[in-house]
Amino acid sequence: MTALNSTHDPALRSWVETANLPGADFPIQNLPFGAFERDGHARTGVAIGDRIVDLHALHEAALIDGDAALACAAASGGSLNPLMALEPRYLSALRRALSALLRRDSPQAPQVQSREAALLPRIADVTMRLPCEIGDYTDFLTSLYHTERHGRYKGLADPLPPAFKSLPIAYHGRASSLRVSGGEVRRPRGQYRDPHGNVCFGPAPALDFELELAAFIGRGNAFTQPIAIDDAHDHIFGYCLLNDWSAKSIQWFEQVLGPFLGKSFHSSLSPWIVTAEALAPFRKPAPSRAAGDPALLPHLHGTFDQQNGGLNIELEAYLSTTKMRANGVAAVRITRTHLDNLYWTFAQMVTHHASNGCNLRTGDLLGSGTISGADDLSRACLTELTNAGKDPLQLPNGETRTALEDGDEVVFRARAVQPGAVSIGFGECRGTIAPALEALASSGSSMSSRSEAHA
Amino acid sequence: MTALNSTHDPALRSWVETANLPGADFPIQNLPFGAFERDGHARTGVAIGDRIVDLHALHEAALIDGDAALACAAASGGSLNPLMALEPRYLSALRRALSALLRRDSPQAPQVQSREAALLPRIADVTMRLPCEIGDYTDFLTSLYHTERHGRYKGLADPLPPAFKSLPIAYHGRASSLRVSGGEVRRPRGQYRDPHGNVCFGPAPALDFELELAAFIGRGNAFTQPIAIDDAHDHIFGYCLLNDWSAKSIQWFEQVLGPFLGKSFHSSLSPWIVTAEALAPFRKPAPSRAAGDPALLPHLHGTFDQQNGGLNIELEAYLSTTKMRANGVAAVRITRTHLDNLYWTFAQMVTHHASNGCNLRTGDLLGSGTISGADDLSRACLTELTNAGKDPLQLPNGETRTALEDGDEVVFRARAVQPGAVSIGFGECRGTIAPALEALASSGSSMSSRSEAHA
Known part of the structure; x- marks a missing residue:
């Protein structure tokens, strides 16, 4: 885990220009994972600048392969838990693949950009959810x-x-x-x-x-x-x-x-x-x-x-x-x-x-x-x-x-x-x-609804 | 909930004779719900005497109808949670239907008995599980x-x-x-x-x-x-x-x-x-x-x-x-x-x-x-x-x-x-x-496995 890999290279910049702004939370070195709702569907994604890489869309686009594709497939069902449960090398592979796709000199940049609406929604346009199911x-x-x-x-x-x-x-x-x-x-x-x-x-x-x-x-x-x-x-x-x-x-x-x-x-x-x-x-x-x-x-x-x-x-x-x-x-x-x-x-x-x-x-x-x-x-x-x-x-x-x-x-x-x-x-x-909600109504009315439910 | 219904009738007896033994935990008035594993499948069921009514099998046998059938269908996927989440009248209907199936004078008794192996496994022959998924x-x-x-x-x-x-x-x-x-x-x-x-x-x-x-x-x-x-x-x-x-x-x-x-x-x-x-x-x-x-x-x-x-x-x-x-x-x-x-x-x-x-x-x-x-x-x-x-x-x-x-x-x-x-x-x-497990091995060996996982 101490071993740095290519995703940590401080020289990297992304063709998503908002990721390169000074003080940006989500530069290409970060690639944090989250979950969101888009058109009524549960999705998972990775933030880059003011955008999200939609992992379901990325999976369907088949732009990555090997362990990275397996990791992406695990997360494509709308929950991060299956990805989180994998051996860490799957996450590493997915981060490397995302870094390669998003870096300025990426030969695949045009392929992503041509499907930008599907692959790269704006964070501001989706509703974020809890990033995963939390048991305890x-x-x-x-x-x-x-x-x-x-x-x-x-x-x-x-x-x-x-x-x-x-x-x-x-x-x-x-x-x-x-x-x-x-x-x-x-x-x-x-x-x-x-x-x-x-x-x-x-x-x-x-x-x-x-x-x-x-x-x-x-x-x-x-x-x-x-x-x-x-x-x-x-x-x-x-x-x-x-x-x-x-x-x-x-x-x-x-x-x-x-x-x-x-x-x-x-x-x-x-x-x-x-x-x-x-x-x-x-x-x-x-x-x-x-x-x-x-x-x-x-x-x-x-x-x-x-x-x-x-x-x-x-x-x-x-x-x-x-x-x-x-x-x-x-x-x-x-x-x-x-x-x-x-x-x-x-x-x-x-x-x-x-x-x-x-x-x-x-x-x-x-x-x-x-x-x-x-x-x-x-x-x-x-x-x-x-x-x-x-x-x-x-x-x-x-x-x-x-x-x-x-x-x-x-x-x-x-x-x-x-x-x-x-x-x-x-x-x-x-x-x-x-402000606090109004206090509950008297129990009289709720009792009648209770009795009704059991009639 | 105070209202007693037909399932509470103290005169009821079941054709599952073990349910009628003095001191039996699961007479026909009880009908408690549980979850179990059978042939590698997650199942839910209702105890009667030393038997379980397998709700998946009951659902497939189509011996009940109306709200009772809906309640049974909700529980037939191997988890009780969907049934538990329903309005109480669905549970009431299912209990009434089970009571009617299992009572001594039930006209449907022969139909259940003819499929006893599928519908009524012995509690002793299955592996019980936690009765439901418990979030908190x-x-x-x-x-x-x-x-x-x-x-x-x-x-x-x-x-x-x-x-x-x-x-x-x-x-x-x-x-x-x-x-x-x-x-x-x-x-x-x-x-x-x-x-x-x-x-x-x-x-x-x-x-x-x-x-x-x-x-x-x-x-x-x-x-x-x-x-x-x-x-x-x-x-x-x-x-x-x-x-x-x-x-x-x-x-x-x-x-x-x-x-x-x-x-x-x-x-x-x-x-x-x-x-x-x-x-x-x-x-x-x-x-x-x-x-x-x-x-x-x-x-x-x-x-x-x-x-x-x-x-x-x-x-x-x-x-x-x-x-x-x-x-x-x-x-x-x-x-x-x-x-x-x-x-x-x-x-x-x-x-x-x-x-x-x-x-x-x-x-x-x-x-x-x-x-x-x-x-x-x-x-x-x-x-x-x-x-x-x-x-x-x-x-x-x-x-x-x-x-x-x-x-x-x-x-x-x-x-x-x-x-x-x-x-x-x-x-x-x-x-x-x-007895307590042996203490963990030294961290040396686990560190090498850690490094390997991240190589």
């Missing part, structure tokens, strides 16, 4: 800074849980309410304590965002069979941005066995899976442990992972309010952070997750947890940015925030950056808070 | 006794979490490692503290069972749309037994955001879904709240649910050890409990779960949590049965247990019982602890 979603807690700050807000003597440096702490998340970036994030109703300490049920205050990166499992492991740490990288197909929207008021009241309704109302994913292969030039050593930290247990210590388990990825969060947008005030960047702020590597998360024999399946999602760092700008949720509400966030138009209000839009962006490499982006993870 | 699995914590005992073991001043009587506490479980009853339950490896307090990684001691009932979601709710409490019953297709195997040693160390690897190594389900419709004669009022308990919030208070939200179900756990079986000592009943011991109804669990807009999908599973009661025999896990290890369990052959050892077999059984009704059973949920 796990969310980790791997930023020491995020964990410590929250421990301090709770007034804990030792703000870091004892297990934090021994294993990557995690919980099972809700898969059904994962949604692709864009559109409305409905404010949930829920039980919480009002300022007088009374338990009430209603639209949840204290809504927050949490900026995360998430890994998609490619090949899974068999039930009861763990994954060795240096094999773990081969089980990660790629990464996307994750907004782990949180209703803190619900969470504070409900939480006994971990987060539940405080999170399960909506989690947003950016539409494109940036492959682990595309990120090879951005690998770096695993974040180093501080002096005095407990030694890594052997099953979490891999030679390959220690040397290559980190990724040079910068992440940002932007906020705009209804008033800001109405008055033409640009969204303000409220967080800038780096993947270095994670204490654990994604390979360690994979190995830990499977260490009890739990089977990870193709398409499973592993969130990093909120990627907060030590400095103020790197706080990756509003709770931290406002010191648990004590220091409201000052917005450029004079508004302030301690929590997200209806109409607030949060946008995440991220880029992999490395000297000597063409930087690649993740696209956006976007969502706007919509 | 949620486990609740709804026994006050279980919760209080564990709080006391931890030395908490108030052993009951503040939210316990305001909402049914829950966490997301792992769907991928749910397995049908039977066979081996592999002891997991994991991180835990040894008796000296050192963190180590190895085969997990302190393995436990937890006796639960679980509900399957039939029709789901749309994303962002809650479910009114008196509609919740119509979203429950049926119930099965759940063994929430727990590696307490792992759980005690890892648990910050709820159970994770301490549970996700294996959870066992009994193969048959006893439908909510079959359980109609066993309905009873919701367990009453004690004086001084907080009032139910309105969205969790339903007239229908208060009158019918309980179920008269008795549950038991049996234990046998390798030595006991070798010496012909019968399995010993170690737990006998009742669903009355739950503080919340399943309808309240459904409504709470969807109250934030979280979408429940057809096939989703909701575990009750360990169904422990007040008295000693109703403690539904070894941790409680042994007072957290202080009072080892005495077995009839002189062995003792504070935790499950390799070779121990745990069997759950449950019956719905009501005067005037033919009692119906859930079948068994069975599992035997197998």
Whole structure:
């Protein structure tokens, strides 16, 4: 996986000129995978500039062969899961073939261009979907800074849980309410304590965002069979941005066995899976442990992972309010952070997750947890940015925030950056808070409909 | 759903004589649904005595018509999910048609009997599978006794979490490692503290069972749309037994955001879904709240649910050890409990779960949590049965247990019982602890295979 191949050549440019613009998320070195809907059909594709290579159309056009054609055929049924489940060499072959088709000097460029309408729709003209079917979603807690700050807000003597440096702490998340970036994030109703300490049920205050990166499992492991740490990288197909929207008021009241309704109302994913292969030039050593930290247990210590388990990825969060947008005030960047702020590597998360024999399946999602760092700008949720509400966030138009209000839009962006490499982006993870729905009607009417259904 | 129909008639008997035996789990009043493998094909079916009505074969035989035939067709593809997603009247029609086919005086009995090999395989001759595809699995914590005992073991001043009587506490479980009853339950490896307090990684001691009932979601709710409490019953297709195997040693160390690897190594389900419709004669009022308990919030208070939200179900756990079986000592009943011991109804669990807009999908599973009661025999896990290890369990052959050892077999059984009704059973949920696998080989060999895969 460290081995660079022809697709990583920084000199490459594409004949899709929007891929070559400075700061483009999807240059020819990236080739991220996604799923979309086009004319009512489920499709998969690969982003290049402002276009998508439609893998179903590419399969029908028969412009590639060998392993690349097999990989393309696997993805041509409208779901990425069959491709993700293959040996990594199939993905490599497909990326090389796409790179060869799309590069400026490609002899096949005219063939693609002559079928541009079928083969290369504009991203703006399709509806993106979740990139794959996600069986189980796990969310980790791997930023020491995020964990410590929250421990301090709770007034804990030792703000870091004892297990934090021994294993990557995690919980099972809700898969059904994962949604692709864009559109409305409905404010949930829920039980919480009002300022007088009374338990009430209603639209949840204290809504927050949490900026995360998430890994998609490619090949899974068999039930009861763990994954060795240096094999773990081969089980990660790629990464996307994750907004782990949180209703803190619900969470504070409900939480006994971990987060539940405080999170399960909506989690947003950016539409494109940036492959682990595309990120090879951005690998770096695993974040180093501080002096005095407990030694890594052997099953979490891999030679390959220690040397290559980190990724040079910068992440940002932007906020705009209804008033800001109405008055033409640009969204303000409220967080800038780096993947270095994670204490654990994604390979360690994979190995830990499977260490009890739990089977990870193709398409499973592993969130990093909120990627907060030590400095103020790197706080990756509003709770931290406002010191648990004590220091409201000052917005450029004079508004302030301690929590997200209806109409607030949060946008995440991220880029992999490395000297000597063409930087690649993740696209956006976007969502706007919509007001809570009206409360349900009285149970009388619903009872009559129930009885009718059973008559 | 309260309305009884012809399938509930206590006078009914079947021409499948094993269904009429005293104490049979699957009399003609039950007709539970399951999935199995037969000659390499995925099939669904309905249990009657020691037989299964193969719904694929029934569909092909064209012995039923109308809504019943449509329901049968929906289930004939090898998965129950399409049937579970239908309006409840389709299930009712299919149950009525099956009841009519299988009753003693059925004019169609000869037609079924003449194709017995195809239509009515023996349960013992097929391999049972998980009854449906389960997208998300949620486990609740709804026994006050279980919760209080564990709080006391931890030395908490108030052993009951503040939210316990305001909402049914829950966490997301792992769907991928749910397995049908039977066979081996592999002891997991994991991180835990040894008796000296050192963190180590190895085969997990302190393995436990937890006796639960679980509900399957039939029709789901749309994303962002809650479910009114008196509609919740119509979203429950049926119930099965759940063994929430727990590696307490792992759980005690890892648990910050709820159970994770301490549970996700294996959870066992009994193969048959006893439908909510079959359980109609066993309905009873919701367990009453004690004086001084907080009032139910309105969205969790339903007239229908208060009158019918309980179920008269008795549950038991049996234990046998390798030595006991070798010496012909019968399995010993170690737990006998009742669903009355739950503080919340399943309808309240459904409504709470969807109250934030979280979408429940057809096939989703909701575990009750360990169904422990007040008295000693109703403690539904070894941790409680042994007072957290202080009072080892005495077995009839002189062995003792504070935790499950390799070779121990745990069997759950449950019956719905009501005067005037033919009692119906859930079948068994069975599992035997197998020794942990050997530790993984060094990462050296796996690295070379990794490099090869990417060559």
